[in-house]
Amino acid sequence: MNKKAAQAGELETGDMARATTERLLGACVAAWLVPGLGHFVLGKKWRGLILFLAIVAMFLFGLAMQGEFFTLGSGSYLETLGYVGIWGAGLPRWFASFFSYSGGDPFFPSADYGTAFLISAGMLNVLTVFDVFDIAKGRKH
Amino acid sequence: MAVTHFPALVIYSFLTSVVFGVLSKDTPRDRLIYAAKVFAAFLGTAIVLGWLMYFVP
Numbered sequence: 001m002n003k004k005a006a007q008a009g010e011l012e013t014g015d016m017a018r019a020t021t022e023r024l025l026g027a028c029v030a031a032w033l034v035p036g037l038g039h040f041v042l043g044k045k046w047r048g049l050i051l052f053l054a055i056v057a058m059f060l061f062g063l064a065m066q067g068e069f070f071t072l073g074s075g076s077y078l079e080t081l082g083y084v085g086i087w088g089a090g091l092p093r094w095f096a097s098f099f100s101y102s103g104g105d106p107f108f109p110s111a112d113y114g115t116a117f118l119i120s121a122g123m124l125n126v127l128t129v130f131d132v133f134d135i136a137k138g139r140k141h
Numbered sequence: 142m143a144v145t146h147f148p149a150l151v152i153y154s155f156l157t158s159v160v161f162g163v164l165s166k167d168t169p170r171d172r173l174i175y176a177a178k179v180f181a182a183f184l185g186t187a188i189v190l191g192w193l194m195y196f197v198p
Contacts, residue, residue: 047163054159061152064142110142113149120153124160131164141167 024136031132033090035125038132051128059092059121067114069096069103082115088122154183 031038036052039045070082087093104111134140144152162176 050163051160054156054163058153058156061142061156065144065149108143110144110149113144113153117153120157124157127160127164 024133027132027136028129031129032088032125035090035092035128038128039135042132042135044135055089055121055124055128056092058117058124059089062114062117062121063096063101065110065114065117066104066108067116067118068106068111069118082119085119085122088126089118090125093122150184150187154180158183
């Protein structure tokens with residue numbers, strides 16, 4: 001009897017751990033794909049909305065300033081980092097390509113600023129993913 | 142959209158400060174104060190460094 005109860009308890013603990021892991025992964029992936037969505041999923045709606053507006057605005061300013069999208073094949077470590085950094089923004093990067101933004105014009109006067117805006121939007125979104133991870137883990141409210 | 146240095150700095154600082162404020166502090170008041178401090182630090186540092194570089198030949 002005690003053995004059965006112990007096994008049932010272990011199963012319940014296992015299910016809870018799996019559910020917690022799924023929630024954690026789901027929130028982190030949501031946070032990466034759409035800035036602020038991870039916070040929204042975890043019930044921090046205002047925080048999620050503000051983060052969404054700020055990060056998406058930064059990304060859109062980067063596009064408006066003709067920021068550059070880097071490629072992986074350049075052989076430059078910095079450009080590879082830039083490529084990864086911009087992909088940190090998640091779906092906005094994909095949407096930009098989908099709507100035919102191919103990487104801006106490097107001779108445009110604000111292109112360098114635009115690139116900084118795009119990479120920063122990605123990096124800020126990565127920070128929000130870490131924040132979501134901490135909230136889902138219960139380390140932060 | 143072509144912007145000059147200062148508007149780009151203000152926009153960048155503002156948006157980054159908002160995100161830092163939201164992520165770093167726990168209460169709305171603390172967030173607002175922290176974001177304002179980060180914004181002021183961004184602008185102040187850039188202006189001071191800009192003037193210092195003005196004197197560099």
